[in-house]
Amino acid sequence: MMRMLRFRLTCVVILLASFSLVTGYAWAEEAKLTTNENKLFKGEIKSQSAAGIVMTVDGEDMPFDWQNIKRISTLSKVELKFTKVRAGIKNSDHDARYDFVLDVYDQQLFKIAEAELRSLIKLEPKNRKYNRLMRVIENELNSQTDKPSEPVKPASQTTTKPKSKPQPKASKPTYTVADAPPLLTEEDVSLIRLWELPANILASKPIVTVQKKTIDRFFDEYRESEFMPKGKRKQNSFRKLRGYEQLDVFFNAEARSLYRGIKVHYDPPSMRYWRKNLNVVYVAQYFQRQFGRGQIPGLVLLKRRPKSDQEAYTNFLILNEAQNDGKPFINREEPEKSLLLQWGLPREEAVYPAPEQSGWKPYFSKPDDPRFKRAVAWIKGLYKPKPDYGVKSPVPPVAGSKSVAGADENKTKAE
Numbered sequence: 087m088m089r090m091l092r093f094r095l096t097c098v099v100i101l102l103a104s105f106s107l108v109t110g111y112a113w114a115e116e117a118k119l120t121t122n123e124n125k126l127f128k129g130e131i132k133s134q135s136a137a138g139i140v141m142t143v144d145g146e147d148m149p150f151d152w153q154n155i156k157r158i159s160t161l162s163k164v165e166l167k168f169t170k171v172r173a174g175i176k177n178s179d180h181d182a183r184y185d186f187v188l189d190v191y192d193q194q195l196f197k198i199a200e201a202e203l204r205s206l207i208k209l210e211p212k213n214r215k216y217n218r219l220m221r222v223i224e225n226e227l228n229s230q231t232d233k234p235s236e237p238v239k240p241a242s243q244t245t246t247k248p249k250s251k252p253q254p255k256a257s258k259p260t261y262t263v264a265d266a267p268p269l270l271t272e273e274d275v276s277l278i279r280l281w282e283l284p285a286n287i288l289a290s291k292p293i294v295t296v297q298k299k300t301i302d303r304f305f306d307e308y309r310e311s312e313f314m315p316k317g318k319r320k321q322n323s324f325r326k327l328r329g330y331e332q333l334d335v336f337f338n339a340e341a342r343s344l345y346r347g348i349k350v351h352y353d354p355p356s357m358r359y360w361r362k363n364l365n366v367v368y369v370a371q372y373f374q375r376q377f378g379r380g381q382i383p384g385l386v387l388l389k390r391r392p393k394s395d396q397e398a399y400t401n402f403l404i405l406n407e408a409q410n411d412g413k414p415f416i417n418r419e420e421p422e423k424s425l426l427l428q429w430g431l432p433r434e435e436a437v438y439p440a441p442e443q444s445g446w447k448p449y450f451s452k453p454d455d456p457r458f459k460r461a462v463a464w465i466k467g468l469y470k471p472k473p474d475y476g477v478k479s480p481v482p483p484v485a486g487s488k489s490v491a492g493a494d495e496n497k498t499k500a501e
Contacts, residue, residue, distance in 0.1 A: 267480035269396040279350035294329030300347030313339040356467040361398040421465035
């Protein structure tokens, strides 16, 4: 009983102050405390110790022994449930504590998850799994307070002009900020991530959140599916599954209409390489300048914040949909023939040489260039055949483009 009560107070600490579970606390908000004699006290918790707590009530500091504390009413029923769970976990059992963080995260108790995870990170500061999840939790907390951790300002709203060199040919289109395509939404980014997840998500265990209303729709709209959990008990068990486990069932049930109600928090491996490497080094620094500023009709790319999720995924979708003379910029059937890569080769080495552009020079030295090979490997790692992500391209199709063979053959992620 003592142990549970102590942890209840710890959860109050988390909810009111958002400090670590293993440090002292500063208080600035009120809490309600009920003693074993059912006496109610309302005030600010000033301090805690092994013996009990001190609460400031009507300007007077009042001590309370742990043995005399019945409950602290700032905790909801769900939060109280998890205090009991955490009280049964040894501090030395890091795996169990991490599973606890995932459980409270699934219940959207982000402050509890954050505080518990911070205490784990203090013990294992270089644990990549812990730090990765912490970034996800911090993003959730920032979004709740309307303070995005990485705000992305649409290019059309900025007044800063991109640097450009004088163009020797007057006929060459001039790129302006107003030409920049709109950014994809976070929901659009999540949809693309979902499609590009590794085939075996039960092994890769991506961090995924399925909204409650999406699960409700799944039970209603796909009740005839053989993968639908039947009966209230099984459906309640399904709600308690990890997000990636629920998503695996969605894939098997071909519940494509519900994908927008699923949030994938992190880049899958292929999109991580795109966002952190190819888009930053190749597209933003080379391809956009050579071909993505209006030189090719309909092909306008971004380069202001190439590492940001929304800008990187916007460029990806534009190139994924764009064609020139019927040839795709990202060719999943023959990756080495993708115009995105071919136009970076010396013309004499290319199957499809780069169009004549003033100041053009190749990026790759030859098809055996390791950078070219890595880019080809990246395209081979994309979902095939080319899926319909369910996201509208921010720019019209390139003039003269044709539909890509196989583009309409995609039915579900599960195929």
